[in-house]
Amino acid sequence: MTMHLPTPIQLRQDLPTMYDLPSENPEEPGLPDEFHGLQPQLLQFTFQPPNWSETRRFVAMDMNLYYDVNHPLWYKRPDWFGVVGVSRLYEEWDSRLSYVIWQEGISPFVIVELLSPGTEDEDFGETESQPGKPPTKWQVYEEILQVPYYFIFDRYTDRLQGFHLVNGRYQPLNLRDGRGFVPELGLSLGLWRGIYQGLTRQWLRWMKLNGERIALPQEEAEEAKQEAQSAKQETELAKQETQSAKQEAELAKQRAERLAEQLRQMGIDPEI
Structure with missing residues (x-):
C-alpha cells in the first residue's frame, strides 16, 4: 500500500502541523526505563553518514511519527529513527515536537526498535490490524512509510536483527561480523561492549562499513x-x-x- 501524499503547501491550511501534534502523549508519560533513554542517545551521537552533513539529517528518540494524512492523529513512536535529506531543523529554524510525514515529505531511512517485555509480537509484525483501528507498526514501516532498513535489538539476549525493504516487503538482513550493513549511508550497525554513561554492557552503535567505531x-x-x-x-x-x-x-x-x-x-x- 503506497501513499501519494499531497504537497505540504496544499495541506498547511487544513491539517495539523508539528505544533499541533506534540511528541508526548499525556496517557504515556515518560520513558519505560533508563536503557530506553541511554541507548537511543548512543545511536544519535554515532549516526554520522559520511555523505550527509549534520544540517541535512535528522534523528529522533521516542518521538511521535505521524504517517497518515487521512488520519492525522494516528502515529507510531519508534525508539529511534534517522532521516537523511531533510533539514536538521523544522523549516530550517525550529526544533521539532513531532515528525509529520505529510509536511516533511521524506520517510525515515532507518528505524530501530528496542524490545520490551510484551512488545515482541508488535515489533516483529506478528499482530494483526483491527478494522477501523490504526495499522500495526510493521505495516506502517513496511507498507506506508516504506522505511528501507528496520532493526530490532533485544537487550536481554543482546541479539540484533535487521530487515531490508526489497520489492516493497521486508526481508531478513544477513548480519556479517555481527553487524547490519546500510551501504547507502556508508554505515553499519553493530554491538559494542563498553562503558557508556557509567554502565558497562553490550550497546548498539553505528560504525563505519569497515567496522571502525564512530x-x-x-x-x-x-x-x-x-x-x-x-x-x-x-x-x-x-x-x-x-x-x-x-x-x-x-x-x-x-x-x-x-x-x-x-x-x-x-x-x-x-x-x-
Whole structure:
C-alpha cells in the first residue's frame, strides 16, 4: 500500500502541523526505563553518514511519527529513527515536537526498535490490524512509510536483527561480523561492549562499513588527550636523545684530545 501524499503547501491550511501534534502523549508519560533513554542517545551521537552533513539529517528518540494524512492523529513512536535529506531543523529554524510525514515529505531511512517485555509480537509484525483501528507498526514501516532498513535489538539476549525493504516487503538482513550493513549511508550497525554513561554492557552503535567505531564526543576528547600526552612524551624523548647525543659528542671530543696529547708526548704530530 503506497501513499501519494499531497504537497505540504496544499495541506498547511487544513491539517495539523508539528505544533499541533506534540511528541508526548499525556496517557504515556515518560520513558519505560533508563536503557530506553541511554541507548537511543548512543545511536544519535554515532549516526554520522559520511555523505550527509549534520544540517541535512535528522534523528529522533521516542518521538511521535505521524504517517497518515487521512488520519492525522494516528502515529507510531519508534525508539529511534534517522532521516537523511531533510533539514536538521523544522523549516530550517525550529526544533521539532513531532515528525509529520505529510509536511516533511521524506520517510525515515532507518528505524530501530528496542524490545520490551510484551512488545515482541508488535515489533516483529506478528499482530494483526483491527478494522477501523490504526495499522500495526510493521505495516506502517513496511507498507506506508516504506522505511528501507528496520532493526530490532533485544537487550536481554543482546541479539540484533535487521530487515531490508526489497520489492516493497521486508526481508531478513544477513548480519556479517555481527553487524547490519546500510551501504547507502556508508554505515553499519553493530554491538559494542563498553562503558557508556557509567554502565558497562553490550550497546548498539553505528560504525563505519569497515567496522571502525564512530567516536563519541567524550571518546574524541579522550583520544585527543592521549595524542597530546603521546606527543609530549615523544618531544621529551627527542630532547633526551638530543642531550644524549651532545654528551656522546663531548665525550668523543675529549677522547680525541687525550689521544692527541698522548701522541704529542711521544713526539708524534697528530695533525700529520
